[in-house]
Amino acid sequence: MASRAHPNRLGIRGWVGGGRWGFERYLYTLHRITGLGLLAYFLMHIFVTSTRVLGPASWKQAMDAVSGPLFAVGEYLVFAAFAFHAVNGVRLALIEHGFLIGPPIEPIYPYATSVGRQRPLAVAVMIVAGVIALWGGLDFLTLR
Amino acid sequence: MADARPRTVTFRVRRFEPGRDERPRWEDHRVEVTPGMTVLDGLWKVKEQSAPSLAWRSSCRMGICGSCGMLIDGRPRLACNTQVAELGSEVVAVGPLPNFDIVKDLVPDLRPMFETHRDLRPYLLRDDTEEQDDPTREYWQSPHELEEYLQFSYCIKCGCCMAACPTVATDPHYAGPMPLAQAQRYDSDSRDAGFGERREVLSGGDGPWRCHFAGECSQVCPKGVDPAKAIQLMKRDLVFDLLRLRRRKPPAAVAEAPHGLPREGIPPAPPRTVPEG
Numbered sequence: 001m002a003s004r005a006h007p008n009r010l011g012i013r014g015w016v017g018g019g020r021w022g023f024e025r026y027l028y029t030l031h032r033i034t035g036l037g038l039l040a041y042f043l044m045h046i047f048v049t050s051t052r053v054l055g056p057a058s059w060k061q062a063m064d065a066v067s068g069p070l071f072a073v074g075e076y077l078v079f080a081a082f083a084f085h086a087v088n089g090v091r092l093a094l095i096e097h098g099f100l101i102g103p104p105i106e107p108i109y110p111y112a113t114s115v116g117r118q119r120p121l122a123v124a125v126m127i128v129a130g131v132i133a134l135w136g137g138l139d140f141l142t143l144r
Numbered sequence: 145m146a147d148a149r150p151r152t153v154t155f156r157v158r159r160f161e162p163g164r165d166e167r168p169r170w171e172d173h174r175v176e177v178t179p180g181m182t183v184l185d186g187l188w189k190v191k192e193q194s195a196p197s198l199a200w201r202s203s204c205r206m207g208i209c210g211s212c213g214m215l216i217d218g219r220p221r222l223a224c225n226t227q228v229a230e231l232g233s234e235v236v237a238v239g240p241l242p243n244f245d246i247v248k249d250l251v252p253d254l255r256p257m258f259e260t261h262r263d264l265r266p267y268l269l270r271d272d273t274e275e276q277d278d279p280t281r282e283y284w285q286s287p288h289e290l291e292e293y294l295q296f297s298y299c300i301k302c303g304c305c306m307a308a309c310p311t312v313a314t315d316p317h318y319a320g321p322m323p324l325a326q327a328q329r330y331d332s333d334s335r336d337a338g339f340g341e342r343r344e345v346l347s348g349g350d351g352p353w354r355c356h357f358a359g360e361c362s363q364v365c366p367k368g369v370d371p372a373k374a375i376q377l378m379k380r381d382l383v384f385d386l387l388r389l390r391r392r393k394p395p396a397a398v399a400e401a402p403h404g405l406p407r408e409g410i411p412p413a414p415p416r417t418v419p420e421g
Contacts (some may be wrong), residue, residue: 004162005245005253014243014313019358021219021308028310096359097309098380104295107368114373115359133324 024115024122031088034081041078076140084133091118091125151177151229155190157198158215158245168239168246169197176361177228182215183224183238187250204328207366210300213307214250215239222303222306222366241307246303248284254303260319264327264345268327269338270395284399289334296329296374298367305361305371318354321361321371328374337395343382352378 015029051062094100100112102119160168173190174256191198202212203222205354212223216238217231244252270276305321306312312320312381327346330336346352355375384390385415 006160006162006165006168008168008240008244008246008252009316010242010313012314014310019169020364024357025310028356031356035196038168041230053320092357093177096355097378097383098377100378103371104292104370104373104377106291107295107298107370111365111368111370113365113368113370114376117360127324130411 018098022115023119025123027088031085031092034085037081038085072140076137078142080133081134083136084129086131087125087129091121094121129131153177153186153233153256154235155186157187157190157195157250158237159195159198159249160240162198162248170237179226179229181228181229182224182236183214183221183226183231183236184212186236187223187226187238187326199248199263208300211273213241213252213302214302215241215307219363220307222302225366238404241303243307243308243309243312244303252303254330256316257303257306257320257322258301260323260328261326263351264319264323264342265338266323266326266330268330268333268336268395270335271337272398275398281399281401283396285396287332289396292333292334293329296325296332296369296371299326299369300367302366304364305369308364309396310358310359310360311356315350315354316351317354321355321375323357324352324378325369325371325374326363328378328381331378334388334393335396339381339385343385346378347382352382354378 015032037100048062048066051058095114095118102117118137148393152174155173155401157171157173158168159165159171173194174195175186175189177186182205182207187200187202200212200214200223202209202224203209207222210222210275213220214223216223216226217236223238236248240246240250241252244257247253268276293318299322301322303322307326309318309321311318324346327342331339331342352375355372357372357376359372359417361372365371381390
């Protein structure tokens with residue numbers, strides 16, 4: 001018998017529907033977005049540098065095309081995305097192998113969770129990523 | 145002087161009648177709030193006073209059966225475990241758990257979750273089928289071994305974790321927090337020998353490796369089960385097993401008969417109530 005139930009899967013809204021939810025959910029979403037951004041940059045980077053095989057003129061033309069202020073800001077965003085993705089990746093690698101989340105415990109209300117247990121690490125990740133991004137920003141400003 | 149008028153709130157309830165409605169719609173009902181009133185109590189009032197056809201699942205009214213999981217003010221919770229006063233809003237929005245199809249109004253179709261749960265064989269897997277069918281004694285287990293899985297055994301299968309998980313939201317093939325946590329509950333049980341069998345199911349792309357610790361399942365779990373922890377511990381076990389670093393022990397044996405203890409004063413066991421054979 002065909003189901004007459006109505007589909008109710010949140011889809012992509014489930015990533016960003018974090019208005020009243022946890023901090024780690026934002027990190028999860030940001031990690032995915034920065035990952036996709038880095039992938040897009042990587043593909044573009046391969047395309048631009050591959051013009052070198054067509055000769056110096058093509059290379060210069062390609063480099064001129066990506067030298068405007070918009071691309072400078074874009075490059076900085078790539079760097080900031082890299083800073084977050086790398087540092088948060090270390091956090092995830094540790095947690096996803098069962099470290100820093102503690103052993104199973106007796107659930108006594110108010111419940112302590114693995115999310116709370118690793119929260120200091122999550123905060124530290126944001127601080128370290130922020131410092132790296134800031135340092136990179138100063139570097140970008142002084143170089144240009 | 146305090147306002148003596150009874151406080152009322154609006155219950156904004158998601159309605160869907162299969163065969164009649166094209167898509168779910170919101171419906172508002174004014175409800176008088178009494179001290180200690182739960183969202184489930186409020187739904188009963190709505191049903192009694194203005195919407196007799198309103199449908200939902202509920203049973204025990206004390207957070208044990210796991211039937212009344214709903215999306216309450218944007219967060220998956222048990223309706224019987226959530227007091228209207230604690231929400232602190234004038235409008236209480238109640239919808240069915242997301243990431244499950246809607247059967248009617250607030251009733252989600254939980255079958256996909258339970259089918260995955262069944263596929264992961266949530267019971268003790270052992271070779272001694274005769275002993276399991278007709279037990280002679282309990283399997284021996286230390287308190288420390290019990291603690292390895294006890295937290296995960298409190299799961300009431302309400303589906304709140306599945307509704308909160310952002311990966312389940314976009315990936316219908318992902319096993320999800322509840323079935324995975326329950327697989328870990330048995331994998332970490334010293335009486336179980338089914339790790340290898342479950343690993344075959346879990347090692348695919350729809351298993352624990354799809355989880356990236358958004359942590360929402362653990363935040364919303366009404367029983368403190370912490371499915372996110374169970375899934376990360378499962379991943380560690382799978383990696384350690386691959387690297388041959390996981391301790392492999394035979395499943396716990398049947399406990400020996402007590403000896404050296406005084407038996408005086410302990411009455412004999414009552415006769416069997418189920419016929420043998």
